[in-house]
Amino acid sequence: MKKELMQGNAAVARGAWEAGVKIAAAYPGTPSSEILQDIASTYPEIYPEWAPNEKVAVEVASGAALTGARSMAIMKHVGLNVAADPFMTVAYTGVKGGFMIVVADDPNVHSSQNEQDSRNWARFAKVPMLEPSDAQECKDFAKLAFDISEKFDTPVLLRTETRVAHSDSPVALGERKESTMPMGLDPKEAPKYVMVPVNVRVRRKFVEERMRKLEAYAEKFKYNVMEINDTKIGVISSGVSYLYAKEAFPEWSYLKLGMVWPLPKKMIATFFKKVKKVIIVEELDPFLETEIKAMGYKIFHGKDVIPNMYELSPEIVERSLKGKAYKPPKIRVKPEDLPRRPPNLCAGCSHRPLFYALKKLGAFVFGDIGCYTLATAPPLQALHACICMGASVGMAHGAMKALGSEGLGKVVAVIGDSTFLHGGVTPLMNVVYNKGNSTTIILDNRITGMTGHQEHAGTGFTIRQEPTNMVDYEEIGKALGVKSIRKIDPYDIKSCMEIIKEEMGKNEPSLIICKDSPCMLLRRAKPLEKFKTPFYVIDTDKCRGCRMCLEINCPAISWRAGDGETKDGHKRKGTVYINRDQCVGCEVCVQVCKFEAIVPGQK
Amino acid sequence: MKKTKQNGKVTNIFLSGVGGQGTILASNILAEVFLKAGYEVKKAEVHGMAQRGGDVTTHFRFGKKVYSPIIKYGDVDFLLSFELLESIRYINWVKPEGKIVINNQEIFPPAVNLGMAQYPKDVGKAFTKYFKNNVHMINGQEIAKNLGNMQAANVVLVGAFSNFFPEIKDEQWIDALKTLLAPKLHDLNVKAFYEGKKAL
Incomplete structure (x- = not known):
């Protein structure tokens, strides 16, 4: 069989393609973004789309699954928070065509706003979760997810994380097999899909029965594997943590779980009988540990020595488990004495003058998710709060309500174009509706910048580069009822300061839109053309x-x-x-x- | 220079540099070469915020059977670094008998640009103190410039690095280059590879 070196994300895309997936929807987010990009560029049989946010992506994929088509939604860990509403209930309705949700965690927060452990969603929503440890498993598990989904009438979660999604390893390629599920919509199935209380109670019971069936399935799931070597110590692990443990302690026995929810209780019981002491090696939360302890087992080690935050590595696993016996490598130079090299806004980036202007104005800046979050670093230090996609607009409104007239002239929300369309429109409507007076600046650089240039509803192109409608931010503002809408050239610092100062001081909602300020790396917008002098x-x-x-x-x-x-x-x-x-x-x-x-x- | 023969165990190569220097291409060349040579290959890199100007690292491992995509701290056999500060940052990762190839280039990070931190001096000496003759400084920028394109410095480094793997033939490296690069870049990069090979 042909083997190719593939990134975990590319392997997920390949698995979906081989499984006969027809519809894939996503919002970009590190470390998941490459999956849909890969689908769009490599697999014409799959229809891909960038959704405005993860909630919409899950809804689109759910609707497609309801027709019988195999479909998927892809997002980073925090994306599933946004999509939690449809996700938690599609777990009740179940599916017709196979439905997989890929959720990519980011232990150590390489590029995220928190470090949550998505395994908890599986338990919470009562749906199965598969966790691959390398690219081959990414492909195999992605493929299997659709079979499991259809067999048990459930959405299936596939959990990756940075070191799986962004690591390359060899993958054996297979061929695409079209789904044999008959396509179509059947109104008679309404009780299954209309979640009103009378139907919910029926499905609620189904969910519990499904969980029992999945528990039985987990016992024979072929990627829950026992490797019995030295029986003095047995490790229970999953995902990349398994590889780290295996690297550090190849001589021990292992129970490697490919399905992390539900757990194979009988298999775990057998493993406890086969080995003398059990260690649980898992990244982030004590998810397996809590469950296994609740089954009544005593473990030798788990989160008592293995950190419950940041990412693991072969070294951390070895050091944690060896304790004082661990001999660290020689320290030749103290890395903390060296200057760090944090990412910076690019030379010429339109965010730089805009944030310089905000700094000069002494504004408190409610920020959002995007490259511009970098403006919080010294020496600019011109972004003062940032929690999640779209939060800037609502937070600035809340702050203004709390501060009253004291806040006038001092507070502003800044939000990128893609982020505004993801989660900024609704809170801006709220500012107007609830008679707020906050100022919102849309930093329109014509692309989703930070995650590596994905199209969105404001760029005028689909993921496959077909021209499409382009959202007009001014028209949105007008439709929401904003009366004071201004456009600024962020490269003109003086005029920016004047306009922003004026708008922040107004006792009414204001919307400021940055014009002609495309991302420096967006070649098609020819960002350098407007600069008169080359250097x-x-x-x-x-x-x-x-x-x-x-x-x-x-x-x-x-x-x-x-x-x-x-x-x-x-x-x-x-x-x-x-x-x-x-x-x-x-x-x-x-x-x-x-x-x-x-x-x-x-x- | 001393030749190193690979003998079935896992070899750990750590690549480090600054965003935009072409470290990813370099690691892709290594992947192509060692995969085709019949090894299991794993590599891991962190993408993330538009890492322009940020530090970039790749963990690259090959052998008969490779588990972790991440190299164990202190277990690096080869450090291939594209920039001086980004080489010394990882000096503790290298095994005592490890081998080091460094591109002799300084790229100032923001704190140095602002005059708030010192760029480390004598990086080469710091390495030589611990690794003696196993440290190789390459003027990748200069060599690439003489070939007419600074961008080829990464391939110069790969050329220099290829000396450590005598069991891999030149053609295997060249094939990998040609697989990964657009045809119009082939001539330049083949030259860069050989110039780099001569430089070590």
């Missing part, structure tokens, strides 16, 4: 070394220490330097310099 340089005759331009945190600008003076005799401790390979000529630093020391460069 700028420092006129060292004039630079006084005041460091004002360093405040914008442009990656192209750096400090060069060294005593000296300007041509007209001002003493200085150094000058700044502009790297012409990085400078794009956005003129933001030019506006910040008080001494006209930043001048157009000559090619």
Whole structure:
């Protein structure tokens, strides 16, 4: 069989394709985004769409499943919070065509706002969850999920996490098999799909009966595997944690669970009989541990030594379990003494001047999820709260209600285009409806930036690059009842400050939309064309070394220490330097310099 | 230089650099080569926020049977680093007998740009202190520039690194390059590979 090196995400896409999936909907989110992108670029038999948010994605896939089509929704861990409403109830209605929800966790919070453990959703919703540990299992489990879904009339959760989703390992490829499920909608099935109390009570009982059947299935699920080696110690584990444990202690025995909910109780009982002591190795919550303890077993180790936060690694598993016997590698250099290298807004990014303007205005900025969250880092430090997609608008409104007239002129919500369409429209409607007076700025850079350039309802293109309707933010604002709507050029700091100050001070809802400010990496929007000069340089005759331009945190600008003076005799401790390979000529630093020391460069 | 023969055990390669330097392509070349050579390959990298300018690392492992996609801290056989600060950051990860290839390039992080932190001095010396003759500094930027394209520095580094694997033929590396790169980039990168190979 042909083997290919595949990323976990690509393998999930492949598994879905081989399973005969017809419909896939998702909202991008690290580390899950590549799944739908891969489907869109590689598998024409699957219809893919970027939904405005995860709730819609689950609803779209649920509707498709109801016709008999195999369908899936894909999201990151926090996305399932957004989709929880349809998810918790589609768990009652069940499905017709197989329905898989992929949920990608992010232990260690590489790129997220929290570190929740999605295994809890399976128990909460009473649905099965599969957890692959490498790309081959990603493909195999994704494929199996649809069979399980149809056999037991349930949505199936597939849980990945950063180290599974973004790791590559060899995958044996198979062929696509179309589903044989008859397609169509049957009105007579309404009692199954209309969740009013009288029907819910029937389905509620079904859910419990289904869980008993799934428990029996878990006992013979072929990816719940016992590996009996040295019987002194047996490890119960799943996902990538299993691989870490296996790496650190290959000699021990293992019970490796491919299905983490429901648990195979009899198999666990057998394992406890076969080995002397049991250790549970799992990342994040004591999920398996709580359940296994509740079955009445005593374990040798679990969360007493293994951390319940951040991600595990072979080293952490080894260190935790060996305790004092663990010999750490020699420390040659203390890494904490080295300067860190955090990500930064790109040179020329339209967020930079906008946040500089907000900083100058002394505004309290309610932020949102996107690249612009980087504006919270020094030296900009111009974003002061951020919890979840769309929260900025509602939070600013709440703060203004609490502060009353004290808040006028001091508070603003900033939200990206994709994030606004995901979760910002409803709270903006609320601002108007409840007679609020907060100011919302849409940072429209024409793309979902942070997750790597996914289309959305405001870009004018579908995931397969077909032209489509493009949302007009001004029209949305008008329709919601916002009377004061302004457009700003974020690259014009002075005018931005004037307009934002005016709008923040108004005792009515305001909407400010950034215009002509596409993401610097979005080639089709030709973001560099509006800059008049290809790059700028420092006129060292004039630079006084005041460091004002360093405040914008442009990656192209750096400090060069060294005593000296300007041509007209001002003493200085150094000058700044502009790297012409990085400078794009956005003129933001030019506006910040008080001494006209930043001048157009000559090619 | 001393040649290293792979003998069935898992080999751990850690790649580090700065976003935009082409470390991902380099790790993809390694993957293509070792997978085709019949090994099991696992690699792990962290994507995330538009990592432009952020640090980038890849854990790359190959052998007969590989479990974890992540290398155990302290178990790195080869450190292949594209930037000086991003090499010294991982010095503790390398085995005492490990081998190190470093691109002799400085890219300042924000704190250094702002004059608030010092860029580490004498990175090469710090490595030599512990790893003696196993440290190889390569002027990838300069070599690539002489070939007419700075972007090829990553392939120069791969060329240098290829010296450690005498059981892999040049053609296998070149095939991998050609599989992964657009045809118009083939000539440049084949040259970059050989220049890199000569440089170590």
